[in-house]
Amino acid sequence: MSPSKVPAVLYFVIIFLIILEISLLIPSKSDVSTVSGGGDSAYREADLHIQDFELTEARSDDLSWRVHAARALLFRKFDLGVLADINGELVESKHQVKLTGREGYVFVNEKSLLLVDGVEAVTEEGYRLSTEYLWYDGKGQFIRTASSVNVAGPDPENPTIVFSGQGLLSSIKKQSHEILSRVRAHQNFQDEPTLFISSDSGRLNIEEKLATFSKDVEISKGDLKITSDKFRVKFLGNRDIEWASATGDVNITDGGWKGTCKEAILLGKDKFIQLRGGAILKKGEDIVRGEMITLDRVKKRIIIDKVSAELKPPKGI
Structure with a gap:
């Protein structure tokens, strides 16, 4: 296993353990989609329940990011927001990436975001990444996943080049997207x-x-x-x-x-x-x-x- 792959694997093990602990102590993600029902156990366990949740961060290094969710449950114990119907954007001085996902988690102090289910990331140039889940590391400015991925562009509906494979490590600033294994591509x-x-x-x-x-x-x-x-x-x-x-x-x-x-x-x-x-x-x-x-x-x-x-x-x- 190459050095670049080892941190990614360990990272996802840690994230899995965090999510597992959360899933044992708070309502399931399916409860988030019904957060508008005030009688849910989600309301009893969450510190805050918010409609049209939005979190924005602007940094001095020309990188900013924003995440919006139709519904959110916030848990202070975990410094965590459990989100539903998500869209957001990552903006660097020269580049922009738009994110969407049906469900996810935002780690407020870590400035990190985990999107799951129907995840897409679209660059300003028109390249579209599709995957099962995606982890955005706000501190390291990386996008990661160990799931299967598909990248198509610059017109995703009629692409010039299409990549697919297993696992992804992307740099926002460098606009570099590395598929870690089993790569298939066609132009x-x-x-x-x-x-x-x-x-x-x-x-x-x-x-x-x-x-x-x-x-x-x-x-x-x-x-x-x-x-x-x-x-x-x-x-x-x-x-x-x-x-x-x-x-x-x-x-x-x-x-x-x-x-x-x-x-x-x-x-x-x-x-x-x-x-x-x-x-x-x-x-x-x-x-x-x-x-x-x-x-x-x-x-x-x-x-x-x-x-x-x-x-x-x-x-x-």
């Missing part, structure tokens, strides 16, 4: 095959328009298949890719071609593939080696730098 294009990607972990930096996939990476787009240790995609504001790079132990198949190298760069909407670093390209019994080999996928030709080749004539010649 849609106009009049081109869809790009499919799977890996052990993945990171999306919205501000830099850069997606990075790490460990056991598999890529496919039509006839093109690539496996590598790392794959990075720099995408434009539309549905086009500016460039993509596979590094590490790279293996490529494209039609009849099979290649290996240390780095493969996809250029010109994948019309060209540059194989760099001990590049080897094979087709049938023909073998080409070079420090850099460029495969022109449209004209079906190769351009070679510092080449050695083994070209075998057809049988019978």
